[in-house]
Amino acid sequence: MTTWIDSRVRLASHRDRRDGGETVERSEKRTSGFPAACGVAKSLLLAGCVLATGWHAVPAWGAVTLIADGRAQAVIVLPDEPSAVERYAAEELVYHLDKATGVRLSIVAEADVPADPSARIYLGRTQAAVRAGVEFDTLPREALVLRSLSDALIVAGEDTGGDPLLDTTRCGTLWGVYELLDRFLGVRWLWPGDLGVHVPMHRVVTIPDIDETIVPTMIRRRVRDGLGRPATAAGLTADGSKQYARAQRVFQRRHRMGSSVPLTYGHAFESWWERYGDEHPEWFQLLADGRRGPATPNARFSMCVSDPDFQRHVIDQWQRASAGDGGIRRNVNGCENDISGLCLCERCLAWDGPQPELTDIYPLGDRRMVSDRYARFWLALQQLAAEEDPEARVVGYAYFNYYPAPTSGIRLNRNLLVGMCPWPGWWYPRTDRQQQWLKQQWDGWSATGASMFLRPNYFLDSYTMPHIFARQFADEFQHYARHGMIATDFDSLTGQWAAQGTNLYLLFRLHTRAQQPVDGLLAEYYSAFGPAAEHVRRYFETWEAYAMSDRDRFDRAQREAGVSRYRSFAAFAHVVFPDEVFPPAEAILRKASEAAADDPVSAARVEYLRLGLEHARMCRRVAAANAGADRTLSPVAVRRLREQLVAFRRATEGQFVANYDHCASVEESSWKAIQGRSYDGEVLRALSPEVAPLEGEPGFSIRHEAEFVAVLGAGERFGARIAARRVGRAEGPVEWLLYGPDDQLLGHGQIAVDRTERIDAVAPAAGAYLLVVRSGQSRALVTLLSPHAAMVGQSPRMISQASPMFFYVPAGTTRFQISLESPAPGETARLRILDPEGREAAAVQTGEQPESTARVEVPTGTADRAWQIRVERADRGVLEDYSLTLDAALPPYWAHAADRLVVPAR
Numbered sequence: 079m080t081t082w083i084d085s086r087v088r089l090a091s092h093r094d095r096r097d098g099g100e101t102v103e104r105s106e107k108r109t110s111g112f113p114a115a116c117g118v119a120k121s122l123l124l125a126g127c128v129l130a131t132g133w134h135a136v137p138a139w140g141a142v143t144l145i146a147d148g149r150a151q152a153v154i155v156l157p158d159e160p161s162a163v164e165r166y167a168a169e170e171l172v173y174h175l176d177k178a179t180g181v182r183l184s185i186v187a188e189a190d191v192p193a194d195p196s197a198r199i200y201l202g203r204t205q206a207a208v209r210a211g212v213e214f215d216t217l218p219r220e221a222l223v224l225r226s227l228s229d230a231l232i233v234a235g236e237d238t239g240g241d242p243l244l245d246t247t248r249c250g251t252l253w254g255v256y257e258l259l260d261r262f263l264g265v266r267w268l269w270p271g272d273l274g275v276h277v278p279m280h281r282v283v284t285i286p287d288i289d290e291t292i293v294p295t296m297i298r299r300r301v302r303d304g305l306g307r308p309a310t311a312a313g314l315t316a317d318g319s320k321q322y323a324r325a326q327r328v329f330q331r332r333h334r335m336g337s338s339v340p341l342t343y344g345h346a347f348e349s350w351w352e353r354y355g356d357e358h359p360e361w362f363q364l365l366a367d368g369r370r371g372p373a374t375p376n377a378r379f380s381m382c383v384s385d386p387d388f389q390r391h392v393i394d395q396w397q398r399a400s401a402g403d404g405g406i407r408r409n410v411n412g413c414e415n416d417i418s419g420l421c422l423c424e425r426c427l428a429w430d431g432p433q434p435e436l437t438d439i440y441p442l443g444d445r446r447m448v449s450d451r452y453a454r455f456w457l458a459l460q461q462l463a464a465e466e467d468p469e470a471r472v473v474g475y476a477y478f479n480y481y482p483a484p485t486s487g488i489r490l491n492r493n494l495l496v497g498m499c500p501w502p503g504w505w506y507p508r509t510d511r512q513q514q515w516l517k518q519q520w521d522g523w524s525a526t527g528a529s530m531f532l533r534p535n536y537f538l539d540s541y542t543m544p545h546i547f548a549r550q551f552a553d554e555f556q557h558y559a560r561h562g563m564i565a566t567d568f569d570s571l572t573g574q575w576a577a578q579g580t581n582l583y584l585l586f587r588l589h590t591r592a593q594q595p596v597d598g599l600l601a602e603y604y605s606a607f608g609p610a611a612e613h614v615r616r617y618f619e620t621w622e623a624y625a626m627s628d629r630d631r632f633d634r635a636q637r638e639a640g641v642s643r644y645r646s647f648a649a650f651a652h653v654v655f656p657d658e659v660f661p662p663a664e665a666i667l668r669k670a671s672e673a674a675a676d677d678p679v680s681a682a683r684v685e686y687l688r689l690g691l692e693h694a695r696m697c698r699r700v701a702a703a704n705a706g707a708d709r710t711l712s713p714v715a716v717r718r719l720r721e722q723l724v725a726f727r728r729a730t731e732g733q734f735v736a737n738y739d740h741c742a743s744v745e746e747s748s749w750k751a752i753q754g755r756s757y758d759g760e761v762l763r764a765l766s767p768e769v770a771p772l773e774g775e776p777g778f779s780i781r782h783e784a785e786f787v788a789v790l791g792a793g794e795r796f797g798a799r800i801a802a803r804r805v806g807r808a809e810g811p812v813e814w815l816l817y818g819p820d821d822q823l824l825g826h827g828q829i830a831v832d833r834t835e836r837i838d839a840v841a842p843a844a845g846a847y848l849l850v851v852r853s854g855q856s857r858a859l860v861t862l863l864s865p866h867a868a869m870v871g872q873s874p875r876m877i878s879q880a881s882p883m884f885f886y887v888p889a890g891t892t893r894f895q896i897s898l899e900s901p902a903p904g905e906t907a908r909l910r911i912l913d914p915e916g917r918e919a920a921a922v923q924t925g926e927q928p929e930s931t932a933r934v935e936v937p938t939g940t941a942d943r944a945w946q947i948r949v950e951r952a953d954r955g956v957l958e959d960y961s962l963t964l965d966a967a968l969p970p971y972w973a974h975a976a977d978r979l980v981v982p983a984r
Contacts, residue, residue, distance in 0.1 A: 140287035142197055142231045145179045147281055152197035152231075154185045157204050164202035166242040167233070167252040170332075171199070174259050177277040198230040202251045207234040219338035221293045222254035231285055233258065243327045245300065245336045253334055257292065258285065260590070266602050267332045268583060269575035270325035271734045273682055276606035298337040298531070298565035299589045301330065304572055304740050312724050313742035318731040325734055326573065333586035341565070343473040343497070346392075346411040347381050354391075361388040363421040375903070378417040383455035384425040393462045409471040409495070410463050412456045418478040419448040429454045431486030439515050440500075445479045452480040453488050453526065460494055475499050475533065476523060483522020490528040497533035497567065498523065498558075505539045505643060506547035507629045513550065517557045524562045531565035532558055537585065538570055538644035540578065541744050542697045542736060543655050544663065544690070545632075546622040548580040552588060552596040559592035573737025576690020579603065580618045608680035613670035614687065620663055641748065648748035652702035660695050667691065689735045696723045697741070704749045709826060712817035712848060713785055714759040757870040757970075761984075762789050762846055764866040765886060765944060766977035776881035776974040777859040778869045781805070781959060786849040786860060787971070788867035789980050790841040797863030798849055801834040805877065805958075808855035819845025831856055836863075861974070868971040868980050873963045882946050883972045885964065886981045889942035894965040895933045896947065902928040906955030909962070914943040914976070923952040924960075944976035 144152045154168050168185045176182045186192065188204050200206040203214055212223050212234050222235035235250020242249055259265040262285055268274040305323050307313065314322055351371050354361060359370040363380045372379040382388060396410045419426075431450035436442055456474040463470035473495045481500050490496075498520055504512070524530050532555075539545065566589065575582060583603045584596070591599060600618075604611040625631075632654050636643045639650040667688050674680035700723055702708060703716040711719075727738045777799075778784065788796055802812040811828040816839060818824050824847075829835045841847060851858050857877050862868070869883075887894065898909040908923040911932055920932040951957045964970055973979040 140226045140228060141284050142199075142226050142229065143282065143284045144183070144197065144199065144231075145175060145181045145280070145283045148179070148181060150181050150183050151195050152183060152199055153192065153195060154183050154199045154201060155188050155191055155204060155206070156185060157202055158187045158189050160187075160202060161237060161239060163237040163240075163242045163247065163249050164251055167201050167249070167255045170252065171201070171255045171259075174263065174265055174275070174277055175283065177275065178263055178265075178280045179283060196229055200230060200232050200234070201255070202234055202237065204232075204234070206230065207232045217250065217291075218293045219297075220248050220250050220253065220336065221291060222250045222257060224254055224257065224288050224290050224292070226285060226288045243324070243331055245330070246340065247336070248338065249331070249336060252331070253292075253294075256332055256334060262286075266606055267329055267586075268603060268606055268683075269579065269686075269734065270322070270329040273679075273686060273733070274329070274575070294334070294338060296563065296565050296589070297339045298341055298567065299335050300337065300566055301335060301537070301568040301585060302570040303327070303330070304570040304737060306739065306743060308739050308742035308746055310742055310746055312720070312727070312745060313739035314731050314737075315728070319739055321732065322573075322734060322737060322739075326571070326737075330586070334590055335586075337565075340408065341471075341473060341495070342408050343411045343413050343475075345415045346413050348378075348415050350381070351379055358387070358391075361385055361391070364423040364426075365420075366422060378415055380414055380417050380420045382421045382423055382426060383414070383419070383451060384421075384423070384429050386458075389455070389458050389462060392459060393466075396463065397466060407467055407470065409473050410459050412459050412472050412474040413497075414452065414475065414477065414480070418445050419451060419480050420445070426451055431484055431488075434482060434485055436482060439512065440482060442479050447479055447482055447485075449476065449480040449482055450484045450486040450488055452476075453484050453490060453528075456494050456496075457488070457490055460491070464493075469493065471495055473497065476519075477501055481519065483519045484526060488526055490526040492527065492529050494528040495531055495565070496523050496528045497531050499533045499535070501535065503633065503643070504534075505536060505632060506545075506550055507626050507632075508550065509629050513554065516554065520558055521561060529564050530558070530562045531567065532563060533567045533569070535569050535644060537568050537572060537581075539632075539647065540572070540574065541647035541651050541748075542574055542577055542694045542741050543647075543651055544577045544621045544694055545625055545654075546578065546580055546618055547625055548584050548600065548618070548622060549596055550626075551581065552584050552599075555584075555588050556592055556596070559588070571737070572740045573734075574690070576686050576735045577694050579687065579690075580622075606680075607670065607683050608674060608677045610670040610674035610677075610680050610684050613666055613673055614684070617663060617666045617670065617687070620666060624659060645744065646748040648697065648701050648745050649705065650701075652698050652705060652707055655694070655698050657695075657698065657702075660691070660698075663691060664688075686733065686735065689730055689733065693723075693726060693730075693735055696726060701748070706852070709815060710823050712821040712823070713757065713850060714817070714848065715821045717758055757785055757787050757846075757848060759846070760982055762787065762971075762980040763983045764789055765979040765981050769865045769977045770975065772861075772863075772974060774881070775861060777801070777861045778874075778883070778972070779876050779878050779880040780851060780858050780860060780869075780874065781853055781855070781877040782875050783850070783852045784858075784860070784874060785870040786851070786862055786867060787870050787980065788847045788849070788862065788864040790844065790847055790864065790866075792841060792844045794841050795864070796837065796839045796841060796847050796849075798837045798867075799834065799861040799863060800829055800837065800851060801859040802829040802831050802853070803857040803859060804831045805855060805857050810854045810856050812854075812856060812858045813852040815850045817848045817850070819843060819847065829858075862978075866978060866980050868973040868978070870970055871964075871972070872966070872970040873961055874972070875959070875961045876949070877959050878957060880949055881974065882948050884944045884946045884974070884976045884979055885972055886969050886979055887936060887941050887943060887945050888967070888969070888981075891936050891941045891967060893933065893935050894968055895931050896965060897929060897931040897963040898922060898924060898949075898960060899929040899963070900924045900955075900958075900960040902926065902955065904955060905958045905960070906952035907957050907960040908950045908952045910948045910950065912946045912948070913937070913940050914945060915940075916946075919945075925952060925954065944973075944979050946976070 156164055156168055172183055210225055210232050217236040219236055225232040233254040235254050237251050238248040240247035264278045266276040355371050362371045400407050429451040430448055433447055456472050460472040471493050475497045477499045587599050604615045607614045635650040635653040641649045670684045674684050700719045703711050703719055809831045811830050813828050815826040816824045824839055851860055900907045902924040906924045911920045913919045919934045922930040922932045924930050969981050971980055
């Protein structure tokens, strides 16, 4: 079976117009698959496919020659008023034929067809297609027609208006062009951009006698684009992001990503407690303590899906939405919120099936398995909707504790679409038992009679690393394709094209050729590297063998790091890809480069893979540095590594090595601990040459990590006092590291909780000395004893009461702002800002909202001076964790006293 064409086999007869208007009776066979792609080394006759490449062949009866011996033998004919889809289809055909032959075919309107050349390629809804028997008004959605006449080729399909690059635009005609290129020219789309378009060279292009109508078997084929912009500048430039987005959309459409039917789904009831909680608490989960709704304020919640009034309201909402959408009948969205099904009411419990033993394969903890409950819920919705529309569809997610297959024997129907989304985890690689269990759950849901679609999160994994799991993924996908898969929706495309090439090639290629052996599909990818193909195969197989050699390696590292695997893979990338695994792979690529030296295109593609590996190794090194794996690297040196990484991305962003925006987003999530640090090695000066003795025992009360800088002359002493304090059950020690101006590590140590230690070191040279304090979940109270020293950070993360903190307002500043954030409403804080004379300039606090911003107008005579802030208890709540965000126009330095501040020398 294929996931692209209609799998039914049938014979139908129709009449075609041939030479001189002769009517010819023919039979059309709609097969369950495509003939294998024709060879490109010589002419082949295979399943009725003739492709002349290096020498002339005798065309089959009805075959159409498009190009021969460097000359166009045909023109492309569009309707007199072509649609955007038809114009784009013509451009795509011209582009690829030009790459294959060096010949550009002309595009003409049907009213202006020239006499020479005599052959025609009619694209879209032309009159010629109508005369040839294409019944456009009855074509199935996204269907394409390929029909050859004696001197013409019909390429037509079911299209809609709109941008052909949007997946909501149906493009049957465009699909027809891609089917021709794929099947008869051997075109392969490896990755976005021109280099990723593999087109074998041809002297002659002849399309054989063909008469096929092809209908996709999957009503949606979707890989979400992953195009969100990061907050930092470590991703693509604005222009680079636009270029990348377009190149990726072009690539996705070439692989025929799109949909026949508009489907609307997703977590459906997330705003319902706010909207209906007061009036209808019975619609929401019943908790063990007898309450309805969220367990805590702002917490996620599940619904009481067995409540008939709730079900009726879902359908009422669907009817109103359809009426307001021009009468277009959308599907009913029955997807639970992003949470387990937790309702404990008697009616919901009665809907549950027998409880399976899943502890060792799909741990439920203290939750029930509620798949039967949700199956009954979706069926109830479908039956209610069918009263309005017998063909109404309901979409639901098999997710969390309603992912395992039902156990009650419930029968569903084809108008229920179940999206399989195993969670949490289920990343690659898996054990054989895990792989088999996933397939069994698919088969179990499919046995209910529901329609099935795949909605996984697998491809969010791996960051930039060469994590190859192509065969295990293909095994899973092909099983689902053989067992009723009617749609896909992958979340999401991370775009690691050069590092994870075989994964991504199969992700897209299997959508149109799921029935073909995976070895053959991978061979397509490798063959695009010409004389280096065998080396490239060995390169990817080496990485795949590494991934499969320890199938718990990735999950184990994630557990030890204590972070999200898909959001924060960069936090442990250096653990799962240690530096020693890279040199053997680099050696293979060097041999590939030598083998491809005389083939410029293949050499460029090998270099593309090398860039992906270089990028991965750079990311790995920065990840290790940010995690403190190399103590000899000062934070300034770490930032230099990050700058080098960003420079690499800037230099290569037009080559589409990776979606650097996604890379930067993962890094932001993974390296949050360093976001409050900002010393970049800039030259500093003392704000005041003389300082008064410190009063009392001031201290910066930090949690997690912070940096402190002191400006010293040669022979002066660096001094600091650090008190380690426990927070709740956190008893980890506080670690400190001191670096000199040359990034040399001068000293380090650990301080046990409830202990206080003093750091005292002689400065061997003049310059800035950097103290890094890592408190983890404990608290560190840091007092700087050097005369000119400050805490560094645009957004320091702090805890509990701190002493007053002084910051600098540069000359010429007329206004600034400082934001306060805390985990409100439980943990709150008050921020007071005082001007140089000690007058309160602004005050804000957190409470119901977790963030509040103080905006300050700077009076005349108060700039170019030190201001201060005080953080105190708010009107309610407790003062614990909070963070401050200093205006970007203000230097990120905080001191115990105004005269101790250091500021940029310029």
